Amino acid sequence: MTDDSTGRIEIDDLSIAYGVNGRRVEAVRRFTLTTTPGEFVALLGPSGCGKTTVLNAVAGFVQPSNGTVVVDGEPVQGPGADRGMVFQQPSLFPWKTVLGNVEFGLKMRGIKKTLRTSRAHAYLSLVGLTGFEDAYPAELSGGMQQRVGIARTLVNRPRVMLMDEPFGALDAQTRLAMQELLLDVWREVRTTVIFVTHDIDEALFLADRVVVMTARPGEIRDVVTVKLARPRAAEVIATAEFMALKARVFAQVREESARVLPGRRR
Amino acid sequence: MRFQNIPTPAEVLAEAVDLFGTAGFYVHILASLERIWLGFAIAGALGIGLGLLIGWFRFAEDTLLPPIELLRPIPAVAWVPLSIMLWPTERSSIVFITALGAFFPIVLNTIHGVEGIDRQLVRAATSLGAGRAAIFREVVIPGALPSIVTGLSVGMGVSWLCLISAEMISGQFGVGYFTWVAYGIVKYSQIVVGMLVIGVLGMVSSVLIRAIGARCMPWLPRRVKDGA
Numbered sequence: 442m443t444d445d446s447t448g449r450i451e452i453d454d455l456s457i458a459y460g461v462n463g464r465r466v467e468a469v470r471r472f473t474l475t476t477t478p479g480e481f482v483a484l485l486g487p488s489g490c491g492k493t494t495v496l497n498a499v500a501g502f503v504q505p506s507n508g509t510v511v512v513d514g515e516p517v518q519g520p521g522a523d524r525g526m527v528f529q530q531p532s533l534f535p536w537k538t539v540l541g542n543v544e545f546g547l548k549m550r551g552i553k554k555t556l557r558t559s560r561a562h563a564y565l566s567l568v569g570l571t572g573f574e575d576a577y578p579a580e581l582s583g584g585m586q587q588r589v590g591i592a593r594t595l596v597n598r599p600r601v602m603l604m605d606e607p608f609g610a611l612d613a614q615t616r617l618a619m620q621e622l623l624l625d626v627w628r629e630v631r632t633t634v635i636f637v638t639h640d641i642d643e644a645l646f647l648a649d650r651v652v653v654m655t656a657r658p659g660e661i662r663d664v665v666t667v668k669l670a671r672p673r674a675a676e677v678i679a680t681a682e683f684m685a686l687k688a689r690v691f692a693q694v695r696e697e698s699a700r701v702l703p704g705r706r707r
Numbered sequence: 708m709r710f711q712n713i714p715t716p717a718e719v720l721a722e723a724v725d726l727f728g729t730a731g732f733y734v735h736i737l738a739s740l741e742r743i744w745l746g747f748a749i750a751g752a753l754g755i756g757l758g759l760l761i762g763w764f765r766f767a768e769d770t771l772l773p774p775i776e777l778l779r780p781i782p783a784v785a786w787v788p789l790s791i792m793l794w795p796t797e798r799s800s801i802v803f804i805t806a807l808g809a810f811f812p813i814v815l816n817t818i819h820g821v822e823g824i825d826r827q828l829v830r831a832a833t834s835l836g837a838g839r840a841a842i843f844r845e846v847v848i849p850g851a852l853p854s855i856v857t858g859l860s861v862g863m864g865v866s867w868l869c870l871i872s873a874e875m876i877s878g879q880f881g882v883g884y885f886t887w888v889a890y891g892i893v894k895y896s897q898i899v900v901g902m903l904v905i906g907v908l909g910m911v912s913s914v915l916i917r918a919i920g921a922r923c924m925p926w927l928p929r930r931v932k933d934g935a
């Protein structure tokens with residue numbers, strides 16, 4: 442549904458430091474990454490390594506201390522609907538129905554009611570929520586809320602969908618179902634995705650490329666290309682190819698995590 | 708203690724039947740209702756409006772909050788003398804007192820509601836294409852609404868308190884005035900009828916506020932106590 446030529450993100454030499462009462466906390470250091478349009482990239486790294494910060498820079502919520510973020514040739518100046526965000530906490534508007542949430546972006550663009558309702562319906566059916574239009578977020582399970590969040594973002598047809606551990610709060614079963622659903626949706630609505638997680642299986646299962654980050658300040662430690670055939674089903678995680686990738690990533694993540702949580706010596 | 712002065716329920720009932728049969732009593736009730744309605748409406752409009760501004764805009768907080776904090780500890784009743792001097796009619800001075808009393812809980816709860824809004828929702832709205840005005844309309848106002856309704860509900864109670872006090876001190880009409888006069892002319896059963904009328908009116912108005920609040924916020928879960 443999206444033009445194949447949009448969604449090229451160029452992150453060049455990105456460094457971000459936060460100033461906290463005079464102290465400088467360096468969150469991201471010299472991060473360089475270019476995505477091709479329609480690519481699915483996972484960011485993997487230990488807690489506090491700067492994953493969210495990288496997403497926030499692409500979303501336009503934080504300014505780089507150094508370096509640039511360019512999306513389809515336009516430098517990122519601030520937040521915009523061309524770069525949609527799906528948060529770990531679903532962050533739906535509690536006072537809007539499911540339909541109202543999904544329509545929100547269209548309403549902001551001044552699209553008239555009948556048109557936005559029909560488009561919102563299409564995206565709700567894509568995430569399997571037909572029939573829940575009039576429910577309020579509080580009446581939905583966590584997984585359903587996250588599906589609303591995905592529909593709400595995609596209805597804007599963003600160049601990029603930024604996802605910050607969107608399934609992190611879900612139980613294992615739901616999480617797996619959501620991963621499969623996300624891949625199905627992404628096949629229909631081709632958009633570039635940057636997906637943050639600290640679950641190795643999740644990163645490898647979903648992504649075309651997995652970017653492994655170091656402990657804070659987050660630098661790129663490794664970029665792993667995942668050539669597993671698509672469409673992927675859950676069974677893929679038992680294949681030798683998957684296991685080999687996992688072993689490679691696991692060793693690196695373990696090392697980086699150990700730097701965050703010292704104390705256990707071997 | 709002089710319990711012998713307390714009228715019996717039968718006397719009170721007889722008195723109530725009598726009073727509700729005279730046009731004069733309704734004049735008192737209508738005068739009080741009109742003052743409550745006016746005072747509360749003014750307090751609501753100002754309290755919600757200023758509360759939203761103070762809660763959302765730094766400059767509004769810096770300029771408007773200090774004077775509000777300064778005036779807040781002064782009980783509304785303490786304003787009665789100044790208010791009588793300030794306003795041309797008895798009606799306007801009592802409406803002023805009523806509005807003043809209700810204003811503080813409304814404005815403070817509104818500020819509290821705005822400040823409690825989840826920043827993530829604001830971010831979500833901006834990355835869905837919302838501009839400043841849209842964020843105020845679509846996120847700030849509905850986000851603060853539960854607190855606003857709480858403020859209105861507390862404010863309604865306070866405005867009755869202020870109304871009755873002001874009427875007792877300075878009125879020529881009103882249920883408060885009626886009750887005070889009944890004391891002066893030693894009509895104990897009228898005192899009790901006056902009090903009961905105040906109680907019923909106060910209760911009805913707070914039930915009304917809560918019902919309207921629930922109507923405006925269909926997304927809030929029903930209270931557990933009410934059953935599934």
Ligand SMILES: Nc1ncnc2c1ncn2[C@@H]1O[C@H](COP(=O)(O)OP(=O)(O)OP(=O)(O)O)[C@@H](O)[C@H]1O
Nearest residue numbers: 459461466468487488489490491492493494495657
């Ligand atoms: N607004 C902020 N002000 C100050 N420091 C911050 C801010 N946001 C993040 N940091 C710091 O920057 C570092 C990176 O934070 P970030 O949230 O990007 O990490 P993360 O990889 O997303 O972590 P997690 O996996 O726990 O979500 C952390 O040390 C954090 O404490």
Ligand SMILES: [Mg+2]
Nearest residue numbers: 492493494605
């Ligand atoms: Mg994070």
